[in-house]
Amino acid sequence: xxxxxxxxxxxxxxxxxxxxxxxxxxxxxxxxxxxxxxxxxxxxxxxxxxxxxxxxxxxxxxxxxxxxxxxxxxxxxxxxxxxxxxxxxxxxxxxxxxxxxxxxxxxxxxxxxxxxxxxxxxxxxxxxxxxxxxxxxxxxxxxxxxxxxxxxxxxxxxxxxxxxxxxxxxxxxxxxxxxxxxxxxxxxxxxxxxxxxxxxxxxxxxxxxxxxxxxxxxxxxxxxxxxxxxxxxxxxxxxxxxxxxxxxxxxxxxxxxxxxxxxxxxxxxxxxxxxxxxxxxxxxxxxxxxxxxxxxxxxxxxxxxxxxxxxxxxxxxxxxxxxxxxxxxxxxxxxxxxxxxxxxxxxxxxxxxxxxxxxxxxxxxxxxxxxxxxxx
Ligand SMILES: Cc1cc2nc3c(=O)[nH]c(=O)nc-3n(C[C@H](O)[C@H](O)[C@H](O)COP(=O)(O)OP(=O)(O)OC[C@H]3O[C@@H](n4cnc5c(N)ncnc54)[C@H](O)[C@@H]3O)c2cc1C
Numbered sequence: 001x002x003x004x005x006x007x008x009x010x011x012x013x014x015x016x017x018x019x020x021x022x023x024x025x026x027x028x029x030x031x032x033x034x035x036x037x038x039x040x041x042x043x044x045x046x047x048x049x050x051x052x053x054x055x056x057x058x059x060x061x062x063x064x065x066x067x068x069x070x071x072x073x074x075x076x077x078x079x080x081x082x083x084x085x086x087x088x089x090x091x092x093x094x095x096x097x098x099x100x101x102x103x104x105x106x107x108x109x110x111x112x113x114x115x116x117x118x119x120x121x122x123x124x125x126x127x128x129x130x131x132x133x134x135x136x137x138x139x140x141x142x143x144x145x146x147x148x149x150x151x152x153x154x155x156x157x158x159x160x161x162x163x164x165x166x167x168x169x170x171x172x173x174x175x176x177x178x179x180x181x182x183x184x185x186x187x188x189x190x191x192x193x194x195x196x197x198x199x200x201x202x203x204x205x206x207x208x209x210x211x212x213x214x215x216x217x218x219x220x221x222x223x224x225x226x227x228x229x230x231x232x233x234x235x236x237x238x239x240x241x242x243x244x245x246x247x248x249x250x251x252x253x254x255x256x257x258x259x260x261x262x263x264x265x266x267x268x269x270x271x272x273x274x275x276x277x278x279x280x281x282x283x284x285x286x287x288x289x290x291x292x293x294x295x296x297x298x299x300x301x302x303x304x305x306x307x308x309x310x311x312x313x314x315x316x317x318x319x320x321x322x323x324x325x326x327x328x329x330x331x332x333x334x335x336x337x338x339x340x341x342x343x344x345x346x347x348x349x350x351x352x353x354x355x356x357x358x359x360x361x362x363x364x365x366x367x368x369x370x371x372x373x374x375x376x
């Protein structure tokens with residue numbers, strides 16, 4: 001049986017980034033994903049916020065034009081709050097190309113990436129797949145998304161609170177619109193979250209997300225109803241793609257690591273409970289995950305794993321978890337109308353929409369003794 005240092009389950013952004021960082025540290029890394037192609041089954045809008053683009057090297061040609069205007073609408077759709085930034089706050093990525101780029105970066109660093117291979121289970125270091133022969137892995141990284149099977153098998157914490165999101169994406173005729181991000185607070189179509197239209201002048205993404213148990217007619221019907229007259233939505237100028245999936249919003253899980261493996265990205269609950277943004281968190285968390293994994297495999301010292309502490313990260317989410325509860329409680333159009341009125345003219349709206357530090361800053365040097373004490 002083939003032996004690897006690290007098996008990464010999931011070739012989303014979290015898995016591919018962690019794999020790249022581990023391979024750079026000269027570990028033998030295998031990534032598997034059940035998807036046959038990284039351009040299939042995309043589950044994200046792909047909005048990158050300014051903070052991510054400042055801190056991470058996402059190549060410019062993979063990103064659409066910058067978006068500076070945000071409009072927040074009440075259920076009546078009347079008199080939206082308009083916020084205009086003097087900088088590009090959002091850019092929507094071509095996610096198929098982003099995944100392909102991340103895969104090439106992982107492979108150039110030395111990781112192997114196998115697609116069409118589903119993780120089935122693990123025991124005593126031996127990992128079984130559908131679509132490939134089993135392997136022996138010293139350590140397993142669960143980057144297998146919101147409903148992580150790896151988390152269950154490792155006996156780590158699992159996500160329990162979810163929103164569900166769905167969207168359509170299509171090209172638009174160039175020069176017909178002004179780039180803007182339209183957000184609609186309307187519990188009839190998006191109970192507990194928002195409906196959105198983001199239009200960067202090239203593509204439009206129109207979506208809704210909310211608590212599944214409050215979406216009685218089903219998310220597809222709600223999305224179609226919303227898209228029919230969503231503010232800022234223009235007619236498709238090409239093929240329409242559908243995307244969707246669960247979004248964990250219970251905050252970072254507490255128990256994220258054990259001697260057999262750890263969790264990263266959605267599998268670890270690393271999504272801003274407030275904005276439901278998970279791209280920035282999964283990139284930031286991958287840095288820490290790779291440092292901890294490498295440090296642990298090099299030293300065998302379990303104290304290194306204790307630095308991957310979901311409890312500590314979670315504590316820094318306290319304010320956002322509280323606001324998530326407030327958001328979840330907005331269940332009638334009248335309350336939503338009042339909430340938008342209350343936000344009008346307040347700095348809080350700009351802080352949420354432009355300034356959400358979606359994931360706490362983590363210093364990976366603290367987690368890897370080799371970086372911590374370079375002279376040892
Ligand atoms: C509709 C929607 C829109 C969103 N929009 C945004 C946005 O615009 N901006 C933002 O910041 N966040 C957004 N999010 C959240 C964000 O997309 C996620 O937090 C982020 O993509 C998580 O990345 P990940 O690598 O952890 O997980 P994923 O991208 O979900 O990757 C997990 C991978 O694991 C694979 N996998 C799962 N099980 C197995 C198995 N058993 N064997 C092998 N492979 C397996 C899957 O195929 C998948 O490729 C959105 C989410 C949704 C649902």
